[in-house]
Amino acid sequence: MTLADVEHPDFLWRNPDPASGYDVVVVGGGGHGLATAYYLARNHGIRRVAVLEKGWLAGGNMARNTTIIRSNYLWDESAAIYEHALKLWEGLEQDLGYPLLFSQRGVLNLAHTLQDVRESRRRVYANRLNGVDAEWLEPEQVAEVCPIVDISPDVRHPVLGATYQPRAGIAKHDYVAWGFARRADEYGIDLIQDCEVTGLDIRAGRVVGVNTTRGRIAAGKVALAAAGHTSVLAAMAGLRLPLQSHPLQALVSDLLEPVHPTVVMSNAVHVYVSQAHKGELVMGAGIDSQNGYGQRGSFHIIERQMAAALELFPVFARAHLLRSWAGIVDTTPDASPIVGLTPVAGLYLNCGWGTGGFKATPGVGWCFAHTVANDEPHPYNAPFTLDRFTTGALVDEHGAAAVAH
Amino acid sequence: MQLIPCPWCGPREEAEYHYGGQAHIAYPDDPQGLTDQEWAQYVFFRDNPKGPFAERWMHSAGCRRWFNAVRDTATHRLLTVYRSGEPRPEVPTP
Numbered sequence: 001m002t003l004a005d006v007e008h009p010d011f012l013w014r015n016p017d018p019a020s021g022y023d024v025v026v027v028g029g030g031g032h033g034l035a036t037a038y039y040l041a042r043n044h045g046i047r048r049v050a051v052l053e054k055g056w057l058a059g060g061n062m063a064r065n066t067t068i069i070r071s072n073y074l075w076d077e078s079a080a081i082y083e084h085a086l087k088l089w090e091g092l093e094q095d096l097g098y099p100l101l102f103s104q105r106g107v108l109n110l111a112h113t114l115q116d117v118r119e120s121r122r123r124v125y126a127n128r129l130n131g132v133d134a135e136w137l138e139p140e141q142v143a144e145v146c147p148i149v150d151i152s153p154d155v156r157h158p159v160l161g162a163t164y165q166p167r168a169g170i171a172k173h174d175y176v177a178w179g180f181a182r183r184a185d186e187y188g189i190d191l192i193q194d195c196e197v198t199g200l201d202i203r204a205g206r207v208v209g210v211n212t213t214r215g216r217i218a219a220g221k222v223a224l225a226a227a228g229h230t231s232v233l234a235a236m237a238g239l240r241l242p243l244q245s246h247p248l249q250a251l252v253s254d255l256l257e258p259v260h261p262t263v264v265m266s267n268a269v270h271v272y273v274s275q276a277h278k279g280e281l282v283m284g285a286g287i288d289s290q291n292g293y294g295q296r297g298s299f300h301i302i303e304r305q306m307a308a309a310l311e312l313f314p315v316f317a318r319a320h321l322l323r324s325w326a327g328i329v330d331t332t333p334d335a336s337p338i339v340g341l342t343p344v345a346g347l348y349l350n351c352g353w354g355t356g357g358f359k360a361t362p363g364v365g366w367c368f369a370h371t372v373a374n375d376e377p378h379p380y381n382a383p384f385t386l387d388r389f390t391t392g393a394l395v396d397e398h399g400a401a402a403v404a405h
Numbered sequence: 406m407q408l409i410p411c412p413w414c415g416p417r418e419e420a421e422y423h424y425g426g427q428a429h430i431a432y433p434d435d436p437q438g439l440t441d442q443e444w445a446q447y448v449f450f451r452d453n454p455k456g457p458f459a460e461r462w463m464h465s466a467g468c469r470r471w472f473n474a475v476r477d478t479a480t481h482r483l484l485t486v487y488r489s490g491e492p493r494p495e496v497p498t499p
Contacts, residue, residue: 231453242449244426245478289424293455293479299406300420333449390445 012178013057013185018192021218022050024372025210026225027197027233029053030062031173031358032350033225034180034191035365036372041187043366044373049189052212054196054229058177061227064295064327065358066250066272066284068263070107070168072127072134073400077383078336079130084380085363086167092362098179100171101277107168107263108137108146110312112157116268119399120163127165135164146262148315155311157269170263170274170282176361200236206345207237221346223372228293228328230351237344241351242389243330246287247297248355249305251324255279259315267399269308281319283309287329287355297326329355334388336395339368339381348372349386407481411464412472412488425461427451428473429493455479459493462486 024040026033029051040046053059069089071082093100111120120136127134139151142162151159181191192214199211200222209218224233228245260275270286285305288297302324310316332338332352337360339350350368353360363380370378377385388394408416433439433447452458458478463471475484475496484496 229455232455240446240450241453242445242451243453244451245453245455290476290481291426291453291458291460291478292481294481296481298419389449390441 012182013191016190016192018050018052018195018212018214018217019190021209022190023048023220024223025049025217025219025221026051026223027210028060028225028227029057029191029193030060030225030227031058031177031180031361032227032353032364032368033223034058034177034184035361036223036225036350036368037189038180038184038187039365039369040373041184041189043369046373047188049184050217051184051189051191052195052197052210052217053191053193054213056193057181057191058174061327061329061357062173062177064250064325065173066274066282067170067173067358068107068168068265068272068274069102069171069359070165070263071132071359072107072109072123072163072165072168073397074123074126075395075397076130077395078397078400079127079132081363081367081380081384082360083130083132084366085360088362088366089171090167092179096179096183098175098182100175100179102169102171103277104167104169105262105274106145106164106166107265108142108149108162108164110142110149110162110264110266110268111160112266112268113160117160120161123400124163133165133167135166137162137164146260146264148259148313149264150312150314157266157308157311159312168263170276172277173358180365197233197236200233200347202237202344202347207347219346221348221372223348223350223368225350225368227351227353227357228330230330230349234349237342237347239342239344241338241349241386242333243338243352244291245293245328245330246290247292247294247326248285248287248329249297249301249324249326250282250284251302252276252283252322253281253316253319254322256281256319260313264312266308266312269312271305271308271312273309273313280322281316284355287331288326293328295326295328329353331355334394335397337364337384338386339364339384340371340377340386341375342386409462409474409483410486411467412486413470414464414467417464417467421464421466423463423465425463425471428459428461457484457496461489
């Protein structure tokens with residue numbers, strides 16, 4: 001299949017009405033929900049599956065993220081699941097039979113202070129011990145990888161070096177969603193849009209169905225993959241989660257000649273930048289501090305983000321902001337996700353990916369499908385339980401994740 | 406830019422403030438007596454409603470005082486502000 005074949009995606013899947021019941025109902029038709037449905041069929045032979053989406057397919061955070069893919073996280077638990085995802089990305093176009101514009105152009109995570117330098121080097125060593133490709137680059141090497149980064153020492157946030165993961169990169173988020181949706185549909189999975197879940201039917205401690213704006217749907221199991229709205233859904237089951245939903249903003253410039261060969265992220269100044277295949281600069285900010293479900297953020301966040309971007313990339317001075325937007329991200333206290341079982345039988349959680357869920361899409365789909373199919377976590381998501389906030393076994397990724405995912 | 410009405414200074418631009426998360430979280434009377442589940446609830450679990458939310462703000466570029474607000478997280482509309490120590494006022498649902 002060539003790129004020209006995917007320009008009009010309207011008919012890559014059916015648009016069915018909901019049946020009366022399914023073995024598994026996945027709530028949330030974004031990347032995670034679609035990948036979970038696909039792997040339920042592909043890996044576990046479970047095809048009586050519906051994906052319920054309150055809006056349109058992949059119109060939430062999947063349409064709003066900055067598409068960065070990497071696996072250079074600090075702790076063993078995170079490295080395992082993100083590297084699993086990255087390995088799946090590397091074969092995903094073949095597996096889905098669909099072009100994803102997956103481009104392993106590498107990611108630089110800049111260090112601006114001595115503390116950054118120490119933490120970054122530590123992360124490089126930790127990555128290598130976990131089989132994740134990582135290098136420490138001095139400022140001159142940063143300029144070789146990305147010549148448009150200003151490495152002069154007299155700026156407000158001088159570049160003291162960077163971690164570099166060559167296998168990291170970007171993909172075309174819409175194509176990723178469409179690729180999973182098309183294959184899920186081929187397996188007979190119902191992708192049901194305009195279908196908002198309004199209640200969870202729980203009897204004797206077990207979920208038996210969902211109430212929706214399109215009627216009741218019986219369900220053997222219910223898998224939540226609703227990102228920023230997970231707290232709202234969990235409350236329907238009486239569950240209180242350690243999540244806070246925040247706006248996360250991003251923006252694109254007008255179309256430019258290719259100037260930016262890689263992905264650059266800077267936690268200290270809250271900006272991360274790549275250049276999409278089409279030519280626009282794609283930039284993300286840090287989260288807006290206040291809770292919010294409004295899919296929009298405050299303009300001063302964008303202003304500060306642009307100030308930081310301009311200092312790092314003086315060449316961007318004449319670019320124009322084309323549009324900006326926000327998604328709703330569900331953040332956890334330790335900046336790691338929650339994927340696993342709940343106190344309600346048959347109800348499964350995939351949430352808390354905060355600002356960085358896109359990169360995990362195939363990996364979490366794989367592991368969440370395993371969790372749902374076997375009623376038992378996959379080894380890669382076993383550490384990411386809800387009860388780690390009680391036991392204290394946190395996976396603190398604020399250094400590798402935090403703001404800039 | 407959104408205006409936030411500080412109970413002492415009046416309406417000021419949002420950028421003058423810092424956010425403090427959910428309001429009315431009291432430090433436990435007897436922290437040693439809490440179970441692990443209760444301690445986890447105190448430390449890590451906060452409400453995350455889509456709708457009216459009682460939360461703390463600090464006027465850090467103004468009077469530098471904390472206060473509480475009820476804000477609708479779905480619309481970002483501030484429904485009321487009140488001083489720390491006062492009970493959450495009744496707010497008509499919009």
